[in-house]
Amino acid sequence: MENIKLVIPKKSEYLSTIRLTTSALSSINGYNLDDIDDLKVILSEICIFFINNVKKNEKPFEIEYFIEENKLKIEVCDLNDGEITDVSKEKSEMCILIIESLADNYIVDLKNKKICFEKKCIDIE
Amino acid sequence: MENIKLVIPKKSEYLSTIRLTTSALSSINGYNLDDIDDLKVILSEICIFFINNVKKNEKPFEIEYFIEENKLKIEVCDLNDGEITDVSKEKSEMCILIIESLADNYIVDLKNKKICFEKKCIDIE
Amino acid sequence: MSLDIKYSKTSDNNYLEIKPIGEVDISTSPEFKNKVIELIEKEKIDISINADELEYIDSTGLGVLMGILMKVKEHGLSIQIINLKPNIYKLFDITGLNKVFNIK
């Protein structure tokens, strides 16, 4: 199992860097283009969820990738203080719908501001 | 000042991910294409230097980017045990020549297996 | 890659065709929204979003499209979206926006 960690400012302009890193990692690990697209979308929506629902932005996002035999597990943690009390329904409905539709086994931990998901890799040689 | 950290396996196939992440980060921070190329080259050569001169590979590389007003500072640390005792002259001559030519203020700490460098950003708006 | 916005009237003069080139995401969608709303207010003409060079959209961008739809309706105008790439259409499908927008 391999493990990659990215700690990056909680700012919207860094989401494109997160997407590029994710697509580089998933292409060396045998994902096809459709799956890579899904991974980029899921990860971006998780970050948007935190940007819209956690008030503070001083501390960064911590993103961990766990590369396993035939799946990729990704954990996104918003390192800012305080737990999420109200989810902004208006802004987050679409986020959640997209994450739910594209991710396998996703787990939302509002207390620790951590969202985890998996994506199976079908194409691996 | 902003700060990005990437912890990634010490394996040659991950160098392309390091290059892509670096180029994404430096393009949002106003570097021009030539500077981005230099940054990718320097960072790759530092990783190659560690791959050729530190025997163990179990632990990852830890790469930290410090984005300052008009320069980017990057620190690469090989987290494996032991200090570097002999530098493989044959394999590392070109590495070092390239790093020396392209990086500003680079500092090599063989004991801690850490190499630090800066690159000025001339193009920033 | 970020966002570039081009626009021109279609040859039949029936539509203002707006072409987002690149990514309409959380960092670029405010700019996209402002530009399109400004064009609607100024031109008062039906809108056609040509998405053939739209490489990425996120929920923020989809939200902005909904805001644009409301603005268009407010003026009694219509909006269509053409040439969506399959990976982007997928998001319209997931969120049900494929039923809200006239997609061609």
Place this chain on the structure above:
Amino acid sequence: MSLDIKYSKTSDNNYLEIKPIGEVDISTSPEFKNKVIELIEKEKIDISINADELEYIDSTGLGVLMGILMKVKEHGLSIQIINLKPNIYKLFDITGLNKVFNIK
């Protein structure tokens, strides 16, 4: 992006033109070295490396080119490198390999 290697005789039959497409770096250069050495052993003909689609090379790739140069000389053959992009030529310049290779 990784590495693809194409090759063919030039129309005058004087050279085997080898075209690395992508990146010749620490992870792909062993493959590049093996392929080129194999071609030299088999064809025993002068080599022209066409670098117009070489996007990236690192010190490992430069080292492999030196190894190839030695192999070529061993057989009394020659090697030239053509169409180097400026960002890659820069590395030949820094390392002095621009004086070792016949670059066009």
